[in-house]
Amino acid sequence: MFLLPKGNPLFENLAVGTLKLPEVLAKLSTGNFTGYASFVFQEATITLVFEAGKVVSALHEEENGNRQTGLEALTALCHLMVGTSGGTLNVYKLSKDLTRCIHALLQGEILYKAQELKLVDIKALLEKIGSDKMSGCLRIYTDERSTIIFYKDGAPLGFFHDGSQDIETSSSESQKIAGLPGAKIDLFTTQGVEHLMGLNLLEIINIQNIWETAVALQQSEINRINTAREERERKNIAGKLEELEDQVKTIVVESVGRVGRGIVDKELNDQGGNSCLLDETNVVKFLAGVERSAKLLISATSLKVMMEQLSRTITAAKSGH
């Protein structure tokens, strides 16, 4: 994932689960916000860059390195926001220049990605940036810290590191980070991003529609999952009820003979099927019916034993549900 300079935080670690993207964007837009909003999820990070309330850039980067921008990024953000409850939102206010740099960083072409600094001939690389008159940014980072050096036509524009509010001219922090064990670099070239700064993705993309579609899809998915779960539960209960019905029949048949199977079938049928065994009132009616019939076939003593056995079995099965 991108490790971006944090700038001046407006919100940090705000739970995404309760937020609605159109409302968040509207709020940042109407406030003429300049900076970036980073939506961090377990599987991906989406960064939205704002300049004076306009959404000038959107980048969706997955854990595996896959990247999407623009509409795809916003669509992915909507789906992630409505589909997960674990995401967080961080909003950092930046100066206009820094915002432009971040925008360039997000939209630029990747030349190096997560390259171990110790494996790179950094001197030769810097010379190449100068000789090729490359415009872009070089990001040097560890797991904890990050610094970015911006270039224009091969000349460094400035340095940016965590906690900065603006571009600095001193390279000392960058050198410190580059000297840390495990430091890596990313190199991005920019293709003249100025024209992109005039864009407002919110004017091109109907975020409300995307959001509503995502919500509807999510609801549909929830319904499908619920239906599948209910069906599974129904089958599970039906299986247990069949098992209980067999146990009841076995008990009655053992006491009154094979005619007992018919008695149980008839009494269950009268109470609306074996699901009646789940309901206390219907169980009482069912047992009364079985008792009335069995009374014609077996002794009072056997009847008492059988009824106790039936009650125990049904109660045990119900408590097991």
Add this chain to the structure above:
Amino acid sequence: MEQFIELLSQVNTFELVRTIFWGLAGAISFYFSIGNARVWTSISIGFFLIFLGQAYAINPWVHYYKLSAFHNIVGTVAIVVITHGFLEYYVFCRTFEISGKKVAVYLFSLLILVAGGLFLFVNPTPSPNTIRNFKIVENAIWVFLSIMNLELIRKIYVAIKDSPISKGFIAFGIVFFLIFLWRGSELYLQIFQWDKDWQDIIAVMTDEVSDIDKFADRVQISTLVNRYAGFLSSLSVGGTFIYIYRLLR
């Protein structure tokens, strides 16, 4: 009381013993009907009514022909109620449906008996020949319904043969076989006019002759079957109800 003692002295001892045994069977079956399911009520009430039907032998007012005919009506109602009970039991074995109330059986039996009494009350006093006709009708119904009950009992037994009570239905089968012999033999004698009642009737008629002497063996065998099958059926009914009572206790 004197009239009753005089009547007892006139009654055939065998017939008296048989009536007493039917009394015992009736008492046992009536006792059995109390606190049991409706199907048993029909069956046991029916067997109790057999005793009332047979009780003419100890009835001091039996020389009133209307009362004598009433005994035959009671006997007929008895087998109808019994058959109704077995039919209900058979329906239960096939559908496991138990419907109706016991009181309906008591009321129905009482209503039929009252209707029978009214029928006799509004009609002329029956002659000895009419009384004999009553007996023929009663025996014919008994024979027909005994056969039907034997078939019902067979079907019930097949349906519940692994149930504890199934052996009780074998006992009922024996009861109805004996009843069939008892009533069938009497009907046989009546159909061929070899019965005692007919012989008494033609004794006072000048132009009637009987061929009873030509078939003395058949008449003797039928009379014996009638006496002993009737006696044994009363014993078997009492025994069967005691047996079933023990099975269901």
